[in-house]
Amino acid sequence: MRLGVNVDHVATVRQARLGKVPDPVRLAQEAQRAGCDGIVCHLREDRRHIQTGDLSRFKRGLGIPLNLEMAAVPEIVRIACRIRPAQATLVPERRRELTTEGGLNLKRGNRRLLEAVRRLTRAGIRVSLFIDPAPAAVLAAAALGAPMVELHTGGYAEARTASDRKRHLERLRTAADLAGRLNLAVAAGHGLDTGNVGPVVRIAPVEELNIGFSIVARALTVGMRQAVLEMRRAIRKGKGRS
Numbered sequence: 001m002r003l004g005v006n007v008d009h010v011a012t013v014r015q016a017r018l019g020k021v022p023d024p025v026r027l028a029q030e031a032q033r034a035g036c037d038g039i040v041c042h043l044r045e046d047r048r049h050i051q052t053g054d055l056s057r058f059k060r061g062l063g064i065p066l067n068l069e070m071a072a073v074p075e076i077v078r079i080a081c082r083i084r085p086a087q088a089t090l091v092p093e094r095r096r097e098l099t100t101e102g103g104l105n106l107k108r109g110n111r112r113l114l115e116a117v118r119r120l121t122r123a124g125i126r127v128s129l130f131i132d133p134a135p136a137a138v139l140a141a142a143a144l145g146a147p148m149v150e151l152h153t154g155g156y157a158e159a160r161t162a163s164d165r166k167r168h169l170e171r172l173r174t175a176a177d178l179a180g181r182l183n184l185a186v187a188a189g190h191g192l193d194t195g196n197v198g199p200v201v202r203i204a205p206v207e208e209l210n211i212g213f214s215i216v217a218r219a220l221t222v223g224m225r226q227a228v229l230e231m232r233r234a235i236r237k238g239k240g241r242s
């Protein structure tokens with residue numbers, strides 16, 4: 001299971017004073033040294049955390065793949081094609097949301113999304129689509145021609161009762177199985193932490209987890225290295241290997 005560490009919220013703290021520290025690139029390098037497989041960051045249109053200039057620094061400063069989360073808008077697509085991260089994850093963006101609240105709207109004929117998938121793919125970037133764990137969304141993602149989907153685990157992570165959690169897990173399983181049968185690579189993420197990651201790890205088609213907030217929050221107490229090691233341990237334990 002690959003682990004991508006999202007360092008957006010290191011930049012959130014930096015932007016609180018519009019300064020240079022804490023530096024998301026330096027913290028990403030620490031996460032890399034602790035053994036994560038990739039670094040994730042989201043260049044939002046409102047630039048509330050990651051800045052355009054951070055992207056080339058990530059590319060230069062990392063020896064592991066960069067996964068750029070982004071909206072399918074021309075300005076950001078242009079930047080992505082210039083920077084050429086290994087992967088781009090297309091996400092919906094709403095100006096007033098605290099974080100990415102749902103999966104992409106994959107209504108047929110979404111020309112903007114189709115155009116973004118094509119342009120990014122032509123630039124040699126592997127495209128993943130962040131979708132709700134629903135069969136219709138998986139089918140629509142496959143029709144758009146992206147080789148990968150990331151299933152939104154927010155509903156599962158926020159479930160308040162055991163039965164609700166079970167229902168969300170079942171949705172994730174069904175969507176992951178369908179994506180696997182359609183030969184899509186499958187990632188999952190949003191709201192995952194060391195306490196809830198186990199059942200997601202056991203969904204066989206899921207090969208990558210992208211986790212940000214819980215790791216960065218834990219890193220404030222124990223440091224990035226330890227926070228990544230703890231997540232790695234929880235993932236191993238989830239797989240039944242401790």
Ligand code: PXP
Nearest residue numbers: 100130189190191210211212213
């Ligand atoms: N995957 C995607 C597509 C996201 O948008 C986010 C949030 O930026 C994450 C994973 C990570 O979510 P969290 O910060 O809740 O771990």
